[in-house]
Amino acid sequence: MDAITLTIDGAAVTVRRGATVLEAAQQAGIYIPTLCSDHDLEPYGGCRLCIVEIEKMAGLPTACTTPATSGMVVRTATPAVNEARRDIVALLLADYPDDCPACTGDDRCDFHQVVAYLGLDEQPFRRLHRSIPIDSSNPFFERDLDYCIACGKCVRTCDEVVNVDAIEMASRGYTILPSAFGGKPIVQSNCISCGECVVRCPTAALMPKERRLPAQEVKTTCPYCGVGCQIYLGVSDGQVISVRGDRDNDVNRGLLCVKGRFGVAGYVNHPERLTLPLVRKDGALRETTWDEALEMVAGRLAGFGKGEVAVISSAKCTNEDNYVIQKFARTVLGTNNIDHCARL
Ligand code: SF4
Ligand code: SF4
Ligand code: FES
Incomplete structure (x- = not known):
């Protein structure tokens, strides 16, 4: 160095x-x-x-x-x-x-x-009240610009980090504030709801709508796509209530997209989330054990010849999982019909 x-x-x-x-x-x-x-x-x-x-x-x-x-x-x-x-x-x-x-x-x-x-206990200047309407149009965060100190971090983040430019500093002097084009609600802009501006805002001007503090955080990998962003899941009472990016890793350096930042808790906690395999019995899907489900799949696969089956894997799996799946397809099932989808 x-x-x-x-x-x-x-x-x-x-x-x-x-x-x-x-x-x-x-x-x-x-x-x-x-x-x-x-x-x-x-x-x-x-x-x-x-x-x-x-x-x-x-x-x-x-x-x-x-x-x-x-x-x-x-x-x-x-x-x-x-x-x-x-x-x-x-x-x-x-x-x-x-x-x-x-x-x-x-x-x-x-x-x-x-x-x-x-150590500023007393306010030496006359208090002014701005009463700017709160913009709650985004599903995940609120913009209450009464709390804005016009530091410009949100605008620079959207430009330099996210490359979206959904907001600009508008007006001049005392009335300068970040604004979407034409002063419209943020949801009508090209904002992609990544929340990067929200995590950097030094005041309460940009706040997530879900504000509960987690009792503990668990470090893990975002389950959405194959990038492998590192995240901390905030957990309280057995429920995921927050997500924040891990700034100390080289995969995402704390950055997250809208799905990783705001979309994990919803499906992890969803009452209809599948946590067990389903098999069709008497015309209806019923929960079963992994052993029974795997036995059933193995039995059915045995009835097909090489080239008659295909394997579709997922970017949500680890590289190691995907390696094993393609190896299984090629060497056990004898097929090269292998595909992959980031949405699975
Ligand atoms: S949420 Fe993301 S895209 Fe939207 S204004 Fe903030 S930084 Fe820009
Ligand atoms: S980051 Fe927060 S305080 Fe700074 S300009 Fe944006 S909204 Fe205002
Ligand atoms: S001028 Fe240096 S941190 Fe704002």
């Missing part, structure tokens, strides 16, 4: 050349408050909360947009830095509602973590 060493809050930190000051601080475990940065997004410098002092640099540069350089000396939490941060957050709080739904036990809200870090 082509590395450089700088000093942050008195500690020597070695990072890859090209890393930002923010990345260097995060690598060293030094907290710098942020609201508009995300490791999947290009540096933006919008919220100004990550300002720091850097020796021999004028003003308070933003750590998320400033490249770390060799020998740089950075101070992340001086009185001047935190005073400026408090002014920024106080302005954001001026029109932020008190009754934030993200604070009802869900600790996902980055904004309130920043408020707590800066």
